[in-house]
Amino acid sequence: xxxxxxxAAGWFLENAWLIPLIPAVxxxxxxxxxxxxxxxxxxxxxxSMLASLVIAAGTAxxxxxxxxxxxxxxxxxxxxxxxxxxxxxxxxxxxxxHEVAPVISTLDxxxxxxxxxxxxxxxxxxxxxxxxxxxFISTLVQIYSTEYVRGDRRYTHFxxxxxxxxxxxxxxxxxxxxxxxxxxxxxxxxxxxxxxxHWWEETANSKAALKAFFTVRVGDMxxxxxxxxxxxxxxxxxxxxxxxxxxNFAGDNKGMLLFAAxxxxxxxxxxxxxxxxxxxxxxxxxxxTPVSSLLHSSTMVVAGVFLVARLYPVFxxxxxxxxxxxxxxxxxxxxxxxxxxxxxLAFVQDDIKKVLAYSTVSQLGYMMLGLGVGAWxxxxxxxxxxxxxxxxxxxxxxxxxxxxSHHSFDMKKDMGGLRKKMPVTFVVWIVSTMALMGVPFFSGxxxxxxxxxxxxxxxxxxxxxxxxxxxxxTAAYMTxxxxxxxxxxxxxxxxxxxxxxxxAHDTHDAHADAHGHDAHGHDDHHAPAHHSAPLPxxxxxxxxxxxxxxxxxxxxxxxxxxxxxxxxxxxxFEHMTESSIGAGSAMSVPPPPEFSWAAAAPGxxxxxxxFVVSLLISKAVFGEKKTALQGLTQRNSxxxxxxxxxxxxxxxxxxxxxxxxKAVAYPIARAAYWTNQHVLDGIVNAVGIGGxxxxxxxxxxxxxxxxxxxxNGSGATARxxxxxxxxVQSGKVNLYGALLFGAAAVGALVLVLVNS
Amino acid sequence: MLVNNFLILGAVLFSIGVYGxxxxxxxxxxxxxxxxxxxxxxxxxxxxxxxxxTQDGAVFALYIIAIAAAEVGVGLAMVLxxxxxxxTIALDDLSEMKG
Numbered sequence: 001x002x003x004x005x006x007x008a009a010g011w012f013l014e015n016a017w018l019i020p021l022i023p024a025v026x027x028x029x030x031x032x033x034x035x036x037x038x039x040x041x042x043x044x045x046x047x048s049m050l051a052s053l054v055i056a057a058g059t060a061x062x063x064x065x066x067x068x069x070x071x072x073x074x075x076x077x078x079x080x081x082x083x084x085x086x087x088x089x090x091x092x093x094x095x096x097x098h099e100v101a102p103v104i105s106t107l108d109x110x111x112x113x114x115x116x117x118x119x120x121x122x123x124x125x126x127x128x129x130x131x132x133x134x135x136f137i138s139t140l141v142q143i144y145s146t147e148y149v150r151g152d153r154r155y156t157h158f159x160x161x162x163x164x165x166x167x168x169x170x171x172x173x174x175x176x177x178x179x180x181x182x183x184x185x186x187x188x189x190x191x192x193x194x195x196x197x198h199w200w201e202e203t204a205n206s207k208a209a210l211k212a213f214f215t216v217r218v219g220d221m222x223x224x225x226x227x228x229x230x231x232x233x234x235x236x237x238x239x240x241x242x243x244x245x246x247x248n249f250a251g252d253n254k255g256m257l258l259f260a261a262x263x264x265x266x267x268x269x270x271x272x273x274x275x276x277x278x279x280x281x282x283x284x285x286x287x288x289t290p291v292s293s294l295l296h297s298s299t300m301v302v303a304g305v306f307l308v309a310r311l312y313p314v315f316x317x318x319x320x321x322x323x324x325x326x327x328x329x330x331x332x333x334x335x336x337x338x339x340x341x342x343x344x345l346a347f348v349q350d351d352i353k354k355v356l357a358y359s360t361v362s363q364l365g366y367m368m369l370g371l372g373v374g375a376w377x378x379x380x381x382x383x384x385x386x387x388x389x390x391x392x393x394x395x396x397x398x399x400x401x402x403x404x405s406h407h408s409f410d411m412k413k414d415m416g417g418l419r420k421k422m423p424v425t426f427v428v429w430i431v432s433t434m435a436l437m438g439v440p441f442f443s444g445x446x447x448x449x450x451x452x453x454x455x456x457x458x459x460x461x462x463x464x465x466x467x468x469x470x471x472x473x474t475a476a477y478m479t480x481x482x483x484x485x486x487x488x489x490x491x492x493x494x495x496x497x498x499x500x501x502x503x504a505h506d507t508h509d510a511h512a513d514a515h516g517h518d519a520h521g522h523d524d525h526h527a528p529a530h531h532s533a534p535l536p537x538x539x540x541x542x543x544x545x546x547x548x549x550x551x552x553x554x555x556x557x558x559x560x561x562x563x564x565x566x567x568x569x570x571x572x573f574e575h576m577t578e579s580s581i582g583a584g585s586a587m588s589v590p591p592p593p594e595f596s597w598a599a600a601a602p603g604x605x606x607x608x609x610x611f612v613v614s615l616l617i618s619k620a621v622f623g624e625k626k627t628a629l630q631g632l633t634q635r636n637s638x639x640x641x642x643x644x645x646x647x648x649x650x651x652x653x654x655x656x657x658x659x660x661x662k663a664v665a666y667p668i669a670r671a672a673y674w675t676n677q678h679v680l681d682g683i684v685n686a687v688g689i690g691g692x693x694x695x696x697x698x699x700x701x702x703x704x705x706x707x708x709x710x711x712n713g714s715g716a717t718a719r720x721x722x723x724x725x726x727x728v729q730s731g732k733v734n735l736y737g738a739l740l741f742g743a744a745a746v747g748a749l750v751l752v753l754v755n756s
Numbered sequence: 757m758l759v760n761n762f763l764i765l766g767a768v769l770f771s772i773g774v775y776g777x778x779x780x781x782x783x784x785x786x787x788x789x790x791x792x793x794x795x796x797x798x799x800x801x802x803x804x805x806x807x808x809x810t811q812d813g814a815v816f817a818l819y820i821i822a823i824a825a826a827e828v829g830v831g832l833a834m835v836l837x838x839x840x841x842x843x844t845i846a847l848d849d850l851s852e853m854k855g
Contacts, residue, residue: 112814733786733847737777 012058013066013103017121019055019131020170020184023048023138027164034156039146045159046142049166053135056128063128067100067576100124100579102240104176115237122176122239125577126309126380130173130298133387137298138166140549144395145290147545148402152288158198162294165191169299173306177237178227181307185223185271188300189216195295196287208286215280219270223307226263229256230314239310247313247584254318261318264307265330272304273361274368275338282345282357285409289398292353296360297391302383305367309380312371312589313582322374322590327460332372336466338365343473347480351409352397355481359436360390362470366451369463374589375454376581377574381564382447384573388560389432389444392553396429399550400485403542404497411484412622414492418485421497424547426486428554433482435557437475437607440600443561449600450566450592457593468603472610479614484622566595762803769796783838783845787831794824 026048034041106120121127142162149158168191172184197209231237233256234245249257268274273281281301285292295301308315308331315321319329342361349355363386370379400415401407404422408414419426435442438449448471456464490497541547564573574592581589593599728739769792776789798817805813839845 112811733850734778734781737774737786741774741778 010062012062014105019052022051023163023167030160041156042159045163049139056131056135121174124580126580127174134298141290141294144549161194195291196284205286208283212280216270219267222263222266226260229260243313243582247582247587249586257318268304272364278361285353293394297387308371316587335365335368339470346477350412352411370451373455373460375451378450385443385447389435389557392432399425399542415485416488417490422541424541428550431554432557433478446561446565472606475607475610476614483618759803766796766799783835
């Protein structure tokens with residue numbers, strides 16, 4: 001039915017708007033019919049995500065074809081298809097041979113004045129990457145969730161929210177204009193609130209949900225302001241046009257562009273958990289683990305990075321990135337700070353999910369740093385690879401808690417020695433950890449190394465050092481977490497699991513203890529009889545719904561990097577996405593540097609050093625042998641102070657709650673009190689005294705003589721009327737409503753009769 | 757003309773809303789019904805806006821949306837407080853105002 005336009009692009013490219021629409025519809029279906037379905041609505045969610053995945057895969061395939069064989073020049077076709085879809089295929093100014101125009105299909109949404117807003121899809125390399133990623137990860141996470149939240153009391157609502165969550169991200173990813181972008185962005189904000197607070201019966205969880213929502217909200221103001229500024233500057237909401245105008249920016253009000261870039265970046269700080277608004281992300285661990293996994297890998301937190309990548313010309317020109325002689329800019333500075341402080345915090349966490357959460361914050365810092373130094377491809381590719389291994393790590397953590405440690409995430413109390421009993425989880429964890437550390441030939445290496453290399457090559461020397469130190473810290477804290485989880489002696493819940501249920505005698509207390517800090521609220525979730533079958537070669541590991549997604553993600557954690565491996569001379573991903581960077585007279589993004597092992601060596605050596613040092617310290621501190629290092633933070637006051645500083649998260653939470661909130665709230669309250677006492681009371685008193693004098697005069701002459709008689713008469717009338725009307729005053733709100741509408745109806749009738 | 761259909765939709769929504777306000781006992785549902793009424797008015801405003809070819813109706817509708825948001829905020833806060841104090845939000849039980 002769309003036959004007239006298929007020769008221009010391809011069915012999938014033009015109908016990519018179906019990708020977010022299917023899960024959005026599925027959300028309503030799950031809400032409406034989920035509880036009556038045999039599997040509580042999860043089948044609708046999974047089916048919708050699979051459908052999205054198929055269409056996204058088709059879109060990706062056709063996009064690759066489009067890039068490899070660019071369509072002929074001069075196709076400014078404006079074909080009006082059926083259902084009122086106005087299709088525009090704008091071949092942007094394409095001087096360079098590799099420039100591939102995006103495919104934009106839109107439907108008119110509304111017009112207000114000169115503002116024309118449409119809704120639809122804007123498909124280019126960047127959008128295709130994220131579409132495929134989000135649909136893929138969402139599908140796996142939903143399959144995993146069928147086992148993980150089995151028997152939960154809000155099972156159906158969980159799947160409804162998580163499906164809408166993916167729909168929000170997909171809506172945002174293919175947004176052709178800023179308004180649709182904001183729509184998707186806000187849907188995600190809402191769903192993250194719902195999902196983080198999924199087990200809201202516990203105060204901590206509902207507080208974490210509120211904190212996430214409000215903190216992100218602070219940033220969201222920036223998105224609105226920034227969009228308004230862009231509209232004021234360029235007079236359009238279309239992302240393609242904004243990018244083109246920004247890339248060729250030559251106006252003299254560059255300050256406005258700078259303002260828009262900063263405002264939009266504040267939104268990114270909030271959404272992507274960058275310093276100083278990163279505090280909500282670790283608290284968001286209160287949600288179920290599949291949610292953390294989805295939130296931290298491909299949706300929500302990468303939205304901020306995606307915004308910067310999407311509107312890269314605005315930031316690149318507005319913030320003077322890659323201008324000669326400039327070695328700092330806002331994005332790189334914030335990214336760099338985030339890399340280091342989050343990595344530092346990851347060292348002192350006992351909760352395995354919090355280690356991963358800070359690790360995500362730190363890796364998001366890398367992406368921002370990459371965008372800040374002009375490594376667009378590296379940063380976007382890091383989004384891509386990071387999604388697989390971070391999702392795998394979170395799902396591993398969930399698998400451990402679900403099967404191995406009695407729903408506890410405390411590495412020190414309830415884990416250790418799990419590697420033999422949970423082989424699949426262990427192998428996937430190790431592979432993903434190596435990818436995260438940036439070990440050569442794992443996926444994280446290729447993306448992270450390109451960011452680090454570009455920082456050096458583009459003369460951002462400070463950030464080069466920040467990045468390699470961050471890489472070393474990543475290796476160190478992941479080694480610590482791995483050691484605590486899988487090696488050493490089994491403790492608490494894990495001991496109960498590893499040594500079987502026979503010697504439950506001495507672990508009984510630990511088991512009860514594990515229940516005490518169980519972050520979940522699922523009481524009806526403990527019966528092992530409900531668990532499905534595990535894979536045949538790993539009988540003691542989690543069931544197949546958990547391990548199969550883990551294996552798929554583990555494989556991708558190795559091989560996804562080979563789409564763009566400069567070390568092996570592969571630049572395929574770069575070739576596919578480079579048309580999304582934007583090109584114009586005002587911006588010139590330097591090409592990624594040539595890879596050489598000599599340039600990568602310092603970073604790799606530091607990673608190795610971080611790994612070795614951390615392994616030795618972990619063995620000494622957490623191992624079975626007594627050593628001098630144990631309890632060092634208690635004995636050495638300097639180290640103890642540092643430890644306390646980290647445990648208290650640099651006192652940022654205290655700063656926000658005690659200092660800023662009080663500093664803002666108290667003066668306002670005091671000013672209001674002063675105004676009340678002095679200004680308002682003065683006026684009231686003056687009026688009162690004047691009124692009293694007048695009253696006395698009036699009383700003497702008017703009241704006593706003239707009015708009293710009338711009052712007595714009217715009083716009697718009113719009393720009679722009141723008595724008659726008393727039954728109407730029933731106290732029933734519904735009755736009042738009925739009377740109100742009845743009177744309004746009579747009034748309307750009178751109006752019509754009088755006017756006709 | 758299509759505008760008639762919008763007006764009919766508005767009228768239907770309005771009637772459903774009025775029915776809800778009168779017949780429902782749950783305070784939250786009454787609030788939702790009030791929302792329906794407000795939005796039916798919005799639809800009317802936008803329909804007339806289209807007939808007259810101006811933007812006044814859209815502006816009014818935006819105002820109504822903003823005010824409706826505030827109204828729901830206040831309303832839900834009241835419902836919450838009532839629920840805390842009395843463990844019920846059935847409107848029939850709230851008859852202190854009986855004269």
